[in-house]
Amino acid sequence: MKKILLFAAAVAALAVPAFAVPASAASYKFIVVPKAMNNPFFDFARDGCLAEAKKLGNVECVYKGPIEHEPATQAQIIQDFITQKVDGLSISVADTASMIKSIEAATAAGIPVITFDSDAPGSKRIAYLGTDNKEFGLALGKMLLKLRPEGGKYGMVSGGPGAANLAERVDGVREALKGSKWVEVSGSPTFCNDDPVLANQQMDDLHTATPDLAAIIPVGGWPMFAPEAYQKFATKYKKDLDAGKFTLVVADTLPVQLKFLKDGLANALVGQRPYEMGEKSMDTLLAIKKGEKVPEIIHTSLDLVTKDNVDSFMK
């Protein structure tokens, strides 16, 4: 019995910090829900969101999502926020079909929902804020065409199969390379579910399955988010990379990725603006709460980075 009491006391002690939360002066509580909290891309969205909330003053930004890329967990978290009657949700959608239901529940409860980075088209979300993913895919494809006009075989690595934004990027790459001498290998795109280790394994498998593979285009930065694994992979093929026989055009421009580009372990990066997405999430939700009309699609811009201009991005 003593054990039970000790244990209950321990749980109560854990809950004490919750009592100690001071009544905040913020009048609006907005939640940013990423696809997965273990994806460093969303850390920038969190930073942008927190900074903008501080600047606005009457807004509180809460960053919470599933730890891994799991649609069911994301739906449960959103359900819990609906129960807490928060003031607004900004969601990066992991799986379109499941989010349509959750967004409908949130809207029915009177909570405005916008999506960022990954959209849920066909849902009741008020606005989408993020990269134009078709353009993103086109930019990746065009970059490859510019670097290697002679063509060859290429493969792609994608994240979650249910994510609409990634599907658009894949389509964009295919469209950019249509009519060129680039041929996509079978089994592409692979789906790594945003897991950096799996992404690296899949890149390795693609290269092993097709020894004369000329390029890999990951449509998200996941392989580079496991720096050791990526280093091993790229160093293995460094000779081909330098000789221009193997090309890596990778999405996203996080600092670890810029470093790889500078070191010659990648050929080009096409970046998004996650910080801006975080900032604009707060602005858009505040505008909606104030009753203003917001545009349905708000695009953040792309950055095209090669060895020539990488230094300017690395400040």
Next chain:
Amino acid sequence: MSVPQEASVSYANIGREKWWRRGIFASQVGYVTVALLVLIVVMRLASPYFLTQGNLQNVAQNFSFIAISALGATFVIITAGIDLSVGSMMCFSAMITSMVMTSLSTPGMFGADLFVHVAADGKTVVANTPGLILTISILAGVGVALIVGLVNGFCVAALGLSPFVTTLGTLSIVRGLAYVVSNGRGSFPGGPDVDYFYAITSGSLFGVPAPFIYLVFFGALMAVVLHHTAFGRHVFAIGGNEKAAEMTGVNVAGTKMAVYVICSLAAGVQGIIICGWLGSAPANMAISYELKVIAAAVIGGANLAGGVGGPLGAIIGCVLLEVIRNGLVLAQVNSYVQETLVGVIIIAAVLVDRFRSRRS
């Protein structure tokens, strides 16, 4: 002849039990219930939203997502076996149900003409017999669960393989099949019967969520089967002492086969219900849910060595885990703490049971 000394002999198994071993505390379930009540009080203090109707409905729905499968797993655990394939089974059943439903609802696909036709406006797809597609899809999902259960049961009961290894293999086989069948993409339910599907899997009756109603029904059924039928007796007998059970004429192979089938069926039904709530059956759905299911069963008093367990314990174990998850989210505690806390509670529950049943 010496007078025998008055030896003070004490017997531990006569007279009234100590208070922490009798009455409500005669089994693990009593302790877990007390812990649950304490936890509910703590969570209520941590967040005013905890005991609101919306949140309680949410909690009831969420724990029902593990509990139905935990009931089936308890059957297996009572026989001293284990089923690690329940997570993969949930996903595969959900996926098969979704795929059959969408495939039969899309004019042009194989067999679809028997079930749907396009309405006069040329666009809307109308079911020929409302509800038929739904019935067939659910039967398909449950059917694959039956097949996997039979495979598990056959390997364990007839071939004598270890349950751990067998179901570890089935875990990978079934998850792999889920990826193969959907091309790694997962699927989602659609078509004219989809609203009926959502109504029966995630609707509610007088404010009570449907999964909870199914849970209560299956829980009651399990209690009756376990405690009032010969089959239930045999399940406990096999778990208590398999050799003795065999020698007293219990059909060990048949009973074991039956419990693995029950476990897989429960997981299959669970998967279909989760798919109805989620609106989708992603290929990575229910990964590692087998650990939650087994944790809930063990916390609720099912002994992995066999012979002990029941529906009430399984359900309370699930409620405990869900109350923790939900309470931590409402109290805005770091999500990573949740996993740690669940592990602490599993060990605490087993420790409590060890101290309770220890005889000095």
